[in-house]
Amino acid sequence: MKTLFEQELKVVNVGLQSFAANIDAAGGNATHLSWSPPAGADAALGWTVANMIGEPMIEEANRTAYERYLAAQPRLTDFLLARDAIPALTERRVLHAGPPIAWEQMCGPQKGAICGAILYEGWTDTIEAAEKLAASGKVLMEPCHTYGAVGPMAGVISPSMPVWVVENAAAGNRAFCNVNEGLGKVLRFGANSGDVIDRLKWLGTEFFTTMQIAVRGLADANLKPLMGQALHMGDELHNRNSAASGLLFKRLTLALMDSKVDGAAAKRALTFVARNDHFFLNLSMAACKSMSDAAHGVAGSSMVTAMSRNGVNFGIRLSGTGDRWFEAPVNPVNGLYFPGYTVNDAAADLGDSAITETNGLGGFAMAASPAIVQFVGGIPADATENSRRMLSITLGSNPAFTLPALDFGGTPAGIDARLVVDSGILPIINTGIAHKKAGVGQIGAGITAAPMECFSKAIAALAAALHGASPPARAAS
């Protein structure tokens, strides 16, 4: 003890930062450790999660789930009308982004997109009639995730819309996503004017038949190597997809040139793809959904297999808790707004696209994409730091998705809900921002985080499933 006080003291401060500041002010040397109590200082939950970390059955389940995720080999195998890909969609039914939500609770852009889909399907002739029909309960509305599908922003998929079909060759499971319409006034941001519907109709007819031939004629349908390559070309495959869209364009072009497709139709289809640097987003999402679904359904696993937002609530699913959603109100988006718009115009966080972060892409792979900060805000060093930080809440890193800026380490992947609750570190998500009014479209992009409450609820549910009930909390002292 005497020796301790004779040498120069080196202080590590944990907790309130002002204690370290006082030591510094007195001429001492204190290092502040960024730390907060586990489980947001909820003692019961803290004990629950502490008991779950290292628990052999959970560790084993997570290994299984994570290996299935890593083994997944997403392939773009087909391009189908949604009703042919998803048998349940033959009725008067639409799918939407996020966890389940009733029409009355939906945000503006999601209502706008559903009305647009009703018009597109020809179930009514006017938007007013579409709103009435939607409110009448005669159109079934269910999450995309319920049927192995995903959709960006409002994420609306109706029976006559074409969907990409991505099959995980390792396990045979299939995932679906609609077609990216481009930027500006588009259905996914709630726009439903005549030009939006006309574009959807072209996408569902000439573009559909042309692209179906291209997809079926692809010389290389593997998406994982293409995505890995795009990460070395500045994409993070959520808000930046320029490189992947270009790589896909090459493959589609060569496939079409091998076909008997009418030249003018091929030109229109390829021009549409060439002009949209976000075109690959929807394929990235379908590929991610197929990889996450491969890891889903392992009893006891705390691995997150879905994160999604419906504009009101953020929902997550764990591999070990089946199809149950754990929800909390969405967090605001910290972003850059297009000229003329502010945070007051913004809809809340929306869309299934957080499936990319669930798979180690998007916000988790920002180190791949320093240029993304021009779109979502921040500086390039933040991008790298975000990827590093996510490593502390994931089961590992994905060797198929490497990050040059992190000396070619893999992207952090396989979010472990236990580690989120224990560390207080929230999954970071890159996202677009929709105007809160239907029909205006995208007004910005930025960064947000999944709410802690989703993970707390999920951990409590997983503990209950494993032990019948949470273990009793010990006294905090």
Place this chain on the structure above:
Amino acid sequence: MKTLFEQELKVVNVGLQSFAANIDAAGGNATHLSWSPPAGADAALGWTVANMIGEPMIEEANRTAYERYLAAQPRLTDFLLARDAIPALTERRVLHAGPPIAWEQMCGPQKGAICGAILYEGWTDTIEAAEKLAASGKVLMEPCHTYGAVGPMAGVISPSMPVWVVENAAAGNRAFCNVNEGLGKVLRFGANSGDVIDRLKWLGTEFFTTMQIAVRGLADANLKPLMGQALHMGDELHNRNSAASGLLFKRLTLALMDSKVDGAAAKRALTFVARNDHFFLNLSMAACKSMSDAAHGVAGSSMVTAMSRNGVNFGIRLSGTGDRWFEAPVNPVNGLYFPGYTVNDAAADLGDSAITETNGLGGFAMAASPAIVQFVGGIPADATENSRRMLSITLGSNPAFTLPALDFGGTPAGIDARLVVDSGILPIINTGIAHKKAGVGQIGAGITAAPMECFSKAIAALAAALHGASPPARAAS
């Protein structure tokens, strides 16, 4: 003085690093400054360059040259046979990379490529006869640079080869480069077997007529914005051109789809482009040549407007010293070799492609391209450090070519020969490595530096041109 010795000493050591090591060993605290005497401790040259730095006439000339470089707007305006682009090429004449060199002095790959060109042109029927013809002096051999052209590696351009025509819209000057043949056995690495010549013949006929239609039908012929975009997608536009090649592929495809070109020919041409991630290199080089040439010929300017290698000597040109080359033996390449090859198999540094570094790309833009280190060696942090270091020998940075990893600062551009001589910092160059025997092809890639002697000679010549002769050296003491 007393106060100085009473406080803790902080030592900055300049010169021999061992002095700092001794202080550290004795428990002191020394910071070593990486510094070497100006002009390699050549006192006369040191005074010459010291007198030139800040000299108003040189500063003014450099401003003019640099502004012309920045103002250049390279556009891909045509695709022509070399004899139609370069009138002097109607005779029995071939162009080659680097400064002038006689047949007898040429390295293996350059001889091999010239013999291949003789076969391609049909001037002889066998390689043996081609060698005899080349040695007879009946084929004129001149540098590409003499005619506004550039070529990678051996850089051989003969009259019937097609060349990209890039025009600087700001000043009207044109630059030319041949077509990238892909990797493996190709003419630019000295290969000249039957398949190499057959490929050249296809490139000069069906590919030529198809691509000429595509180039003439481009909706957007501007190369500078495309190159800036590619820098945000992991290219440095010398050894990595994946993104730029993809962006060009899109433009060529859409132009061809608008044309009446035969579908099968278009497919073959586009497939060739799609399969070669280095395809854009030759366009990057032509664009760079057009920008450098815009800055060339300003009396008094110490800006470097060409750096090039013929496999024996490295040559540079300054804007202010006309078409004179300043040469020195090429430096070895520090690189990664393909399996089965070592430095003993390597030809010396070769090619006009250092025109990219002359324009702030390639080694100067490595911060854009962390993934390049997998190809040329090193770690991603080296890539960023290389770009930073080059800022100390350039006239500025190019706002059209920004680097996300350097917080979107421009690439270091406009090498000032004065600063190279004064600082001892050499321009860094990313390069391919050819086998020393003609016909084997590429065996690796790596990093090298321009030799100091080129810059010392250039500075002495510029001083002589400005003052009639170098100022007398002062005593070194």
